[in-house]
Amino acid sequence: MATKAAQRARIATETGFIAALDQSGGSTPKALSQYGVEPSDYSGDAEMFAAVHAMRTRIITADAFTSDKVLGAILFERTMDGEIGGKPTAQVLWEDRGVVPFLKIDKGLAEEANGVQLLNPMPELGALLAKANAAGIFGTKERSLIHSANADGIAAVVAQQFDVARQVIAAGLVPIVEPEVNIHSDTKAEAEEMLNTEILKHLDTLEDGQDVILKLSIPSKPGLYDAAADHARVVRVVALSGGYSTDEACALLAQNHKMIASFSRALAEGLNVKMTDAEFGAALVGNIDKIYSASAA
Template identity: 75%
Template sequence: MALNADQKNQMASGKGFIAALDQSGGSTPKALSLYGVEPGDYSGDAEMFKAVHDMRARIILADDFTSEKVIGAILFERTMDDEINGKPVAQLLWEDRGVVPFLKIDKGLEDTANGVQTMKPMPELDALLARAVKAGIFGTKERSVIHEANETGIAAVVAQQFEIAKIVCGAGLVPIIEPEVNIHSDTKAEAEEMVRDALVRHLNTLPEGEMVILKLTIPEVPGTYDVIADHANVLRVVALSGGYSTEEACTRLAQNSKMIASFSRALTEGLNVKMTDAEFNTALGANIDKIYRASVA
């Protein structure tokens, strides 16, 4: 299946960043709490997910959430299946906002072994990818976490990521491969070198024309991932905020000219459910502008 050419071009060379709106079951309460919606404000999963959907809809419909600065957005599965103003979310993103839709597909993390957390099994992956294609999704995102510079663990994480990526490519989608390095790791810089080298080895095994996107922690040593950004099979290298504040994430990102942002917490920092629409749009617009400027620096 051929990729949407306009979406592919936007992801390859568009100026801006990817918004990560994909908090899942485990991280949803924290995301809502930061937004001013506490556990006592909702009862059960249905109300919790409605609250987070309302938050995401408010972000997507905000004045500055357009392709002028936001070139892509990563959605949670429930968001893909939902609607905003009566329109399927992925369709609204592309048709009304000019933003390329992605889908988070991993089911969470295994317990730590060899200094890393690999992804849990995804037994219904083929069916989910088929639904994603039908919904107009362009690509997927799958996350692992690396806590220390352990060659064995990092090799396992990267191998698993590429195993899933090949399935995603086979379904006609572009995978965002995300082997996150914990920003609090005592061996962060060493781990990042190991990640880079392992990624290059696997990228070199991909057939011509099979494209992936890499989502990586902003490196301790600027330019660490430049060689990956220049690889023929890489559409883009994007950065996760990883717990850094918006200010620090943007400062670090600006030192890496071949990476753009794909921020979650840094995007929504300072937003509150009690804000008026004008206050909300101003606060979100300021975050979007900061992240945009760091991405095009």
């Protein structure tokens, strides 16, 4: 419990950001391509996931990836199950780097209905949460997607997210509730207003000890989620980059003083498998410094 308390305090109060290293399934080839590893470079899922694990390992073991600026890291299940230098990944993060480990638990998105995509069913959630606990994971992440300002759809997304969050909390983990709003939506600002209302409503139904982290698209109206950030049941509000470039995401995040980053694509922007370690380290330092500064604003 002392470890959990230290991890919670780190996420709740310290300056820095959460790295999202949890690309999976359909997003893995895109992440690898960004890194300079094309589909022709691997054959089948096993080689693909080995390539992405090597990429994540290179990031995690880089000199720049330390607790000085990185508070936490979200892992894909295969990454959690894997090892770095013969040691389980989550242990490397916390014991060697001082970085709090999280786990992506969702199984992708359902087909769009009412302008949103709900979480796919997770029939083995209980077993996965038990495995996460055994691996030393602190919290989880589950992502839904909102495409338009549809009140019924947004209400359904938030209700489902908080239902899953309660299951995660009951298992002794801290959930990252992630109802992403598509940054290309024509009704992004309106959808975010609806989302904020629903989130505040559901936060008020949580009891003492039922605490969550919110992961949200950077809002069109700066400061929109300040009330949520101040809510007693919210550990932290973090922002996803959502397809913005690193510079765009950081500039927008800096306008939201009660949000910190949890970037994926923006963190890995410009990194390439063919870089020397020195080149890779320099590029990663640049991204980490930008993201840290925006999170500290």
